[in-house]
Amino acid sequence: MLDVAWIAWPFVTPTLRTERLVLDPYTPEDEEGFVALFQDTRVTRWIGDGPASEAEDRALFGRIFTKVYAQDLFDVWAVRRDGLLIGHAEIKPTDQVQGHEIVYALTPTAWGSGLGTELAEAIVAYGFDVLGLAEVHATVAAENTASLALLKRIGFEHVRDIGEDDGSITRVLTRRSVRR
Numbered sequence: 001m002l003d004v005a006w007i008a009w010p011f012v013t014p015t016l017r018t019e020r021l022v023l024d025p026y027t028p029e030d031e032e033g034f035v036a037l038f039q040d041t042r043v044t045r046w047i048g049d050g051p052a053s054e055a056e057d058r059a060l061f062g063r064i065f066t067k068v069y070a071q072d073l074f075d076v077w078a079v080r081r082d083g084l085l086i087g088h089a090e091i092k093p094t095d096q097v098q099g100h101e102i103v104y105a106l107t108p109t110a111w112g113s114g115l116g117t118e119l120a121e122a123i124v125a126y127g128f129d130v131l132g133l134a135e136v137h138a139t140v141a142a143e144n145t146a147s148l149a150l151l152k153r154i155g156f157e158h159v160r161d162i163g164e165d166d167g168s169i170t171r172v173l174t175r176r177s178v179r180r
Helices: 028-039 054-069 115-129 145-153
Strands: 003-005 015-017 022-024 075-081 084-094 099-106 135-141 157-163 169-176
Touching (some): 022 115, 028 075, 028 084, 054 075, 075 115, 084 115, 115 145
Parallel strands (some): 099 135
Antiparallel strands (some): 003 015, 022 075, 075 084, 135 169, 157 169
């Protein structure tokens, strides 16, 4: 189901294909689409510390090239449908969950169409099949019921809660590989 095509230098991050999506490394031409995605407060209310300034999002985009890709730190993808940038995805090591965490976001126009499930499944499959992980984690705000439901549907289990400084709760979910 998951088609992996390796990209020539400088990218180590492969291109992934699902039935309706292409996950490929960002190109410099993706900056405006990336910034638009991350400036949409409907999207970023659930990411990290929430919405950032446009300048911070542009700096983040630059660091994908100068740090993440340049140092092969972890895999980061532009998510495309029919050639259009509609989202962002990552799988990265994190100390918060003592393993690899998936991160994904889609434009609101893609919500409710099953693309989130397709995207999350692709990243998880990559973690298990390509990276050889025994488990993959996700951290989700307790109020983000849509993401919690999606992850539960695809086999993630709630393992613990993290109390945040602002009083909110982040749920840690884990999915284990069937091949251990």
